Amino acid sequence: MRSPCCDNRGNNNKGAWSKEEDQKLIDYIRAHGRVCWRSLPKAAGLLRCGKSCRLRWINYLRPDVKRGRFEEDEEDLIIKLHALLGNRWSLIAGRLPGRTDNEVKNYWNSHLRKKLASMGIDPDNHRVIHNARLHRSHSSSNATRSSIDKSTNGLQNNSENGFRDDDDLNLDLTISLPSSQRTGSDHLQNTASRTLLLFP
DNA sequence: AACTAGCTCAACCGCATTCCT
DNA sequence: TAGGAATGCGGTTGAGCTAGT
Numbered sequence: 177m178r179s180p181c182c183d184n185r186g187n188n189n190k191g192a193w194s195k196e197e198d199q200k201l202i203d204y205i206r207a208h209g210r211v212c213w214r215s216l217p218k219a220a221g222l223l224r225c226g227k228s229c230r231l232r233w234i235n236y237l238r239p240d241v242k243r244g245r246f247e248e249d250e251e252d253l254i255i256k257l258h259a260l261l262g263n264r265w266s267l268i269a270g271r272l273p274g275r276t277d278n279e280v281k282n283y284w285n286s287h288l289r290k291k292l293a294s295m296g297i298d299p300d301n302h303r304v305i306h307n308a309r310l311h312r313s314h315s316s317s318n319a320t321r322s323s324i325d326k327s328t329n330g331l332q333n334n335s336e337n338g339f340r341d342d343d344d345l346n347l348d349l350t351i352s353l354p355s356s357q358r359t360g361s362d363h364l365q366n367t368a369s370r371t372l373l374l375f376p
Numbered sequence: 377a378a379c380t381a382g383c384t385c386a387a388c389c390g391c392a393t394t395c396c397t
Numbered sequence: 398t399a400g401g402a403a404t405g406c407g408g409t410t411g412a413g414c415t416a417g418t
Contacts (some may be wrong), residue, residue, distance in 0.1 A: 190387085190388075191386095191387075191388090191411095191412085192386070192387075192412080193386085193387085212403075212404095213403075213404070214402085214403060214404085226403085226404085227388085227389090227404085227405095228387075228388080230404075230405085231386085231387065231388085232386090232387085235385095235386075235387085236386075263407065263408090264406090264407090265406075265407065266405075266406060266407085277405095277406075277407080278385080278386075278387085278407095279385080281407070281408085282384070282385050282386085283384095283385095285384095285408095286383065286384060286385080287384095
């Protein structure tokens with residue numbers, strides 16, 4: 177029905193990007209700005225599909241991409257946001273300047289899932305596993321855990337907001353983007369009355 | 377030194393959503 | 398308003414690296 181967004185006719189490169197390809201993409205975007213991704217590869221002389229170029233730019237080549245280890249406060253923020261938003265990686269990443277959705281997703285799956293599990297918290301729904309052995313010896317784990325307790329249990333028990341104890345955490349939210357990305361229409365709005373301001 | 381298991385992360389894939397005519 | 402094109406998103410894969418045996 178719909179034609180594939182990438183024509184896999186066999187003349188497109190796949191796999192890791194070479195330095196030359198990176199440079200071509202950087203040079204082209206510097207010269208022309210962000211144009212149509214579909215036409216970019218041809219115009220830039222790249223044997224890649226537009227999707228691949230977009231991903232490479234957003235996740236790796238963008239000048240404002242922050243690389244390296246996640247700070248402890250970033251970890252806590254990811255955990256809190258995941259408790260509220262679920263696997264909405266792009267929304268979570270939008271709250272972490274310089275981080276990409278792919279990076280956050282990878283970090284969640286490789287580090288934070290295990291961290292929460294080791295603390296006796298189900299990483300999928302952020303609820304305490306009652307019969308789990310809790311490891312409270314690690315100080316950062318304690319801090320993280322207590323923050324999660326506040327954010328999740330606090331929500332669950334927030335009767336004045338009308339939340340029931342068994343309310344699902346997959347809430348509808350009103351979320352404003354970081355100021356650098358915000359536009360007049362750039363926000364998600366829910367029609368229900370449950371509005372959580374994630375940050376004051 | 378050689379092998380293996382586990383981990384990390386860049387990249388791919390397919391579906392969903394938005395945009396445009 | 399419908400339908401196709403373009404873009405965005407989240408799940409998954411696999412290559413490369415490292416630690417353990």
